[in-house]
Amino acid sequence: MKNIKLFLLAFALLWGALACADAGDDEYYYEDEAPAEETYSDPEESVATEEDMPEDVVSEDVVEGAVCIDVTGQIMQTLEDGGASTEEYADESVTVFEETPLVTYEVSGDQIANPSLEDVPAELEEQQSDEVTQEQIWEYYAALIPADRRNNIVQYSIFTDGVDNTLAMVSQTTTDPYTWALQVDIADTANYYSLTYTLIHEYGHLLTLGPDQVTPSEAVFNDPENVDILNEEANACPDYFPGEGCSMPDSYINAFYNEFWTEIADENMEISYEEDPDVNQELLTAFYEKYQDQFVTEYAATNPEEDITESWTFFVLNDKPAGDSIAEQKVLFFYNYPELVELRSVILSNLCTAFPK
Numbered sequence: 643m644k645n646i647k648l649f650l651l652a653f654a655l656l657w658g659a660l661a662c663a664d665a666g667d668d669e670y671y672y673e674d675e676a677p678a679e680e681t682y683s684d685p686e687e688s689v690a691t692e693e694d695m696p697e698d699v700v701s702e703d704v705v706e707g708a709v710c711i712d713v714t715g716q717i718m719q720t721l722e723d724g725g726a727s728t729e730e731y732a733d734e735s736v737t738v739f740e741e742t743p744l745v746t747y748e749v750s751g752d753q754i755a756n757p758s759l760e761d762v763p764a765e766l767e768e769q770q771s772d773e774v775t776q777e778q779i780w781e782y783y784a785a786l787i788p789a790d791r792r793n794n795i796v797q798y799s800i801f802t803d804g805v806d807n808t809l810a811m812v813s814q815t816t817t818d819p820y821t822w823a824l825q826v827d828i829a830d831t832a833n834y835y836s837l838t839y840t841l842i843h844e845y846g847h848l849l850t851l852g853p854d855q856v857t858p859s860e861a862v863f864n865d866p867e868n869v870d871i872l873n874e875e876a877n878a879c880p881d882y883f884p885g886e887g888c889s890m891p892d893s894y895i896n897a898f899y900n901e902f903w904t905e906i907a908d909e910n911m912e913i914s915y916e917e918d919p920d921v922n923q924e925l926l927t928a929f930y931e932k933y934q935d936q937f938v939t940e941y942a943a944t945n946p947e948e949d950i951t952e953s954w955t956f957f958v959l960n961d962k963p964a965g966d967s968i969a970e971q972k973v974l975f976f977y978n979y980p981e982l983v984e985l986r987s988v989i990l991s992n993l994c995t996a997f998p999k
């Protein structure tokens with residue numbers, strides 16, 4: 643992409659790789675937050691065992707189809723109840739922490755091990771030591787996403803910025819651009835309807851930005867704050883350049899960009915130059931409202947990476963749409979790929995089994 647601009651690239655350096663789910667439209671998090679005393683157990687009790695999980699997470703007597711329809715319907719309803727506006731999330735009555743890393747696990751297959759604890763303020767020690775919740779979230783993610791589809795996830799981290807704000811992220815690890823880390827805000831995991839949406843969204847980033855889709859740029863990875871290098875790499879890329887590297891010609895993100903973004907990319911990019919976050923959000927909301935029929939959610943209008951990921955999440959969780967709007971056509975986009983249709987049904991089947999009763 644030749645026209646990629648400096649600020650976007652700088653922005654991408656700071657934020658783009660942290661492909662995240664934003665809680666801007668999720669008012670329900672406030673309602674569903676459990677009191678801390680109920681949510682977090684004592685450290686001494688916090689070792690999850692295999693025996694702990696099945697009762698909580700697996701139900702054997704589900705009627706698959708019915709449960710799936712019910713659960714996916716509830717997930718979408720939960721999203722809708724939150725509304726599509728990002729204006730309301732700055733609720734001043736809610737304490738917002740700075741984003742604070744708590745613990746990082748190594749991932750090997752379905753297992754997580756060797757938790758590495760950060761120094762944290764005393765008020766975050768309970769969340770940090772809540773291994774039961776941390777393991778439950780991982781096991782739920784591992785139950786949803788087939789193992790062979792997430793083998794480049796080598797780290798699983800827990801952080802918090804308080805309720806809402808950032809729900810989860812995926813990013814390249816700091817040591818190897820071919821490996822990725824899943825990061826989850828433990829304060830936003832009590833509601834499994836929204837957690838499911840978030841985890842499928844985060845997987846969408848891995849699906850569309852992973853090394854088999856976007857060849858990682860070693861030069862950018864080794865010197866991530868060097869805007870000149872980033873621009874050189876972007877200019878040398880004949881296809882869409884999402885920040886991690888040059889997308890492959892037949893990658894999902896490149897196809898999606900070429901089909902849906904060529905007319906609106908410049909206008910969207912202009913917005914990314916705005917450094918004031920409030921003004922940036924206002925401009926983004928106006929952009930979304932102008933092109934509302936093109937996006938499945940307001941958050942999708944953020945950039946092509948969030949758009950393909952939100953559209954992916956709608957593809958997984960909704961019935962096949964008619965295609966009457968561009969937003970619906972973005973969902974239909976995924977039906978062009980038989981391997982993704984198959985993956986969708988595997989994830990839905992896993993969801994039926996793993997969703998807590």
Ligand SMILES: [Zn+2]
Nearest residue numbers: 661662663948
């Ligand atoms: Zn995202």
